[in-house]
Amino acid sequence: MPLETPEWDKVTEWVREYLLDSTDPYARLxxxxxxxxxxxxxPLTAVSSQNARVLVQASRRSIDAQVRLLRALVLDDRLATLPYVRDAEEYLAQLERDAEAHAAQDVFRTHLLRGAEVFLDREDLRETLRAFVADSDKSVLLVDGEPHSGRSYTYAFIRHLSQHEGFRPARVLLGPTMTATKVVRRLAAFVSDPRAGVVPPVPTDLDDPLPALDEAVHWVVLQATGADDLFWFVLDDCDRLDPGSDVWDLIGQLALALYEHAPVRRAQAPRLVLLGYGEAMRQLPYELRHSLCRDRARTAGPDDVRAFFDRYVRERPPPPVAALPAEEREAALAGLVDVAVEEVLAAAADGADGTGSGGGDGGGGSPGGAGGTGGAFAAPPGGPRGAGGVGGVGGPDGVVAGGGGEESYMRRLGTAVEGAVRVYRALH
Known part of the structure; x- marks a missing residue:
C-alpha cells in the first residue's frame, strides 16, 4: 500500500533533520x-530543506528506492533514539511488503489494490495500460464506456500502478461548471513548487483566454517535463462537460503540447488520460493519431465476480481448508467460491430496491462449501449501502444522476465484493 502525502511529508522532515543535516550532503548519503x-x-545545495525534497522526490520514483530511503532513516543513529523511529519502521515494513508483492506478481494483473479495495474485470484495460506504460510514443489514453461502468475508477488502478511504475497521477474532476482556466490552475498547482515563488502565467476569468491559455498550457507541460516526478495528467468525467465548454479546446491544446514536448525529454514527458471521452466527442488534433491508446469500460457481471473469488480463495485458502487432501481441498474451495458469488450477487441485487438489505445479517447465506461455510461471505448488516468507492466498480460514476443518492449496480456489486473479502479475511 503506497505511502500517502502526509506520510511522505513526515519522511521529508526526518530526512532534513537527521539524514541531510550536514555540510557535505553527498558524502553523508x-x-x-x-x-x-x-x-x-x-542536484544538492547547501540548503538542507531543499536537499530533503530532492532526495525524497528522486526516491519516490521506484519502490526499491523508497525502501532504501526508509531503511537509511531507520538505521540513522540519531533517529533511532527517538519515538519517530517507530513510524519510520512501520513505513519501511509497509514498503517492503509492497516491494515483495511487486517482485512476486504482475502488477498489471492485480485485483486487490489496497486493503480490501477491489478492482474487478477490466482485462482489456490492464493490457492497454501495460502497452501505454511501455510505449513512450503514446501520450494520450482515452477511456470510454457506458455511465456507471467504472470508467472513473480507471484512476484507482492508475494510482495503484503509479506506486510500482514510478509516475505521479494528477487528477482534475470535470463538470458542467468547469472552465479551461480552472483546469489549468489545478494542473499548475500540481507541477509548480509553491516554495520556489514562480507564478504560472494563468489568466483570470476576465482576461481573453485564448492566447493566455495557450501560453499557460505550454508552461504547465514544460514544468512537468522538467520536474523530478513523471506526471500523468488525468481529466476525469469528460462526458459531464457542457458541449460549449472551453475545456474541450483546452484538452486539444494540452494533448498537442504534450506531443510537441515529448521528443525533448521522452523518458520524462508527461502523459494525458481522458476518462469518459467517447469517440463521438471533440476530435483531438490530427497529429496525435499515432499517439493514442483507447479502452472501453463495461459493467462487471457474474463471470467477473466468479473469476475474482476463484483466484482469491485459491491464493488465500483458510488454514483448515489448506490442510485437507487435494481432492477435498478443491471441493471445499469450489464451495467457498459458489457461496461468495451467490451472496455477493444477492447483496448487489437486494440493494436495487433501496432497502439496503444487502446479504442479510450474515448468519444465513448459502449452504455448502468448506464444511459448513454457509453465510461466511454474507455482507455486513446494512448491506452494501454506505461504503466508499470501489476500484473499478464504484466511486464518482457509481451514483445515478438525479436518483436521490441511489447507488448504481456497479457500486453495489463492488461494495458487496469488498464486504465479502473483509469477512473472508476474518476466517483466517
Whole structure:
C-alpha cells in the first residue's frame, strides 16, 4: 500500500533533520549506503530543506528506492533514539511488503489494490495500460464506456500502478461548471513548487483566454517535463462537460503540447488520460493519431465476480481448508467460491430496491462449501449501502444522476465484493 502525502511529508522532515543535516550532503548519503551514481545525479545545495525534497522526490520514483530511503532513516543513529523511529519502521515494513508483492506478481494483473479495495474485470484495460506504460510514443489514453461502468475508477488502478511504475497521477474532476482556466490552475498547482515563488502565467476569468491559455498550457507541460516526478495528467468525467465548454479546446491544446514536448525529454514527458471521452466527442488534433491508446469500460457481471473469488480463495485458502487432501481441498474451495458469488450477487441485487438489505445479517447465506461455510461471505448488516468507492466498480460514476443518492449496480456489486473479502479475511 503506497505511502500517502502526509506520510511522505513526515519522511521529508526526518530526512532534513537527521539524514541531510550536514555540510557535505553527498558524502553523508554515500556513507548512508546510497549508490554513488544515484547520489551523483542529485542536484544538492547547501540548503538542507531543499536537499530533503530532492532526495525524497528522486526516491519516490521506484519502490526499491523508497525502501532504501526508509531503511537509511531507520538505521540513522540519531533517529533511532527517538519515538519517530517507530513510524519510520512501520513505513519501511509497509514498503517492503509492497516491494515483495511487486517482485512476486504482475502488477498489471492485480485485483486487490489496497486493503480490501477491489478492482474487478477490466482485462482489456490492464493490457492497454501495460502497452501505454511501455510505449513512450503514446501520450494520450482515452477511456470510454457506458455511465456507471467504472470508467472513473480507471484512476484507482492508475494510482495503484503509479506506486510500482514510478509516475505521479494528477487528477482534475470535470463538470458542467468547469472552465479551461480552472483546469489549468489545478494542473499548475500540481507541477509548480509553491516554495520556489514562480507564478504560472494563468489568466483570470476576465482576461481573453485564448492566447493566455495557450501560453499557460505550454508552461504547465514544460514544468512537468522538467520536474523530478513523471506526471500523468488525468481529466476525469469528460462526458459531464457542457458541449460549449472551453475545456474541450483546452484538452486539444494540452494533448498537442504534450506531443510537441515529448521528443525533448521522452523518458520524462508527461502523459494525458481522458476518462469518459467517447469517440463521438471533440476530435483531438490530427497529429496525435499515432499517439493514442483507447479502452472501453463495461459493467462487471457474474463471470467477473466468479473469476475474482476463484483466484482469491485459491491464493488465500483458510488454514483448515489448506490442510485437507487435494481432492477435498478443491471441493471445499469450489464451495467457498459458489457461496461468495451467490451472496455477493444477492447483496448487489437486494440493494436495487433501496432497502439496503444487502446479504442479510450474515448468519444465513448459502449452504455448502468448506464444511459448513454457509453465510461466511454474507455482507455486513446494512448491506452494501454506505461504503466508499470501489476500484473499478464504484466511486464518482457509481451514483445515478438525479436518483436521490441511489447507488448504481456497479457500486453495489463492488461494495458487496469488498464486504465479502473483509469477512473472508476474518476466517483466517
Amino acid at each position: 554515500r556513507h548512508a549506503g546510497f549508490p554513488p551514481d544515484f547520489v551523483g545525479g542529485l
